[in-house]
Amino acid sequence: MRRGLLTARNNLPAREVEKAGAALAARTARLPELARARTVAAYVSVGGEPDTAPLLAALRERGVRVLLPVLMDDDDLDWGEYTGAGSLAAVRRAGRMTLWEPAGPRLGPDTVREADAVLLPGLAVDGTGTRLGRGGGSYDRVLARLAAAGTNPPLIVLLYDHEVVEEVPAQAHDRPVHTVVTPSGVRRFG
Secondary structure (H helix, E strand, O other): OHHHHHHHHHHHHHHHHHHHHHHHHHHHHHOOOHOOOOOOEEOOOOOOOOOOHHHHHHHHHOOOEEEEEEOOOOOEEEEEEEOOOHHHHEEEEEOOEEEEEOOOOOOOOHHHHHEEEEOOOOOOEEEOOOEOOOOOHHHHHHHHHHHHHOOOOEEEOOOHHHHEOOOOOOOOOOOOOOEEEOOEEEEEEO
16 A cells, blocks of 8 residues: 555656645645644655645744654654744664754754644555554654553644545554545544
8 A cells, every 4th residue: 555655646747746735735724723832743745745835834823832753763753943944954874764863952852742733744544534654664663662652643644635545454553643634625533
């Protein structure tokens, strides 16, 4: 399933990715969950992911503190602050794609607990809010860290319309997301 979804993404024309990013930024920025947020954990899109650059810029423009992930050697995530496009550095991980990460100080894996909302990457979400990621477990660790701390920020996934599917494989450790945003709409779960 992952391979098929990634292939479909990689075959999208650049103009469609850009257009989806603009629509997602506008739709996501209007979410009530983000209207009250002072700190948002987000991510910089890579490859064929819906473009998050317009949303990151909109959040910063509103004065929101934006945390971005830094992939550690064990696939867990540290966090750094996004202060604009110039605060990112291209980081090539051995055998992986190039990621754009905050160039400033590392704030520690537990910093995500300060987030009032968490934007998660994904490949698909099903009708129960189960998210299918890339399979590395990085965000499973983030969600487990939030649960262990007793925090329950809104969990929001940005996808293309065709990536909201009937069912994705689920494991016992999977935690459902609260909201999926696509270029054509918003769907909330539970």
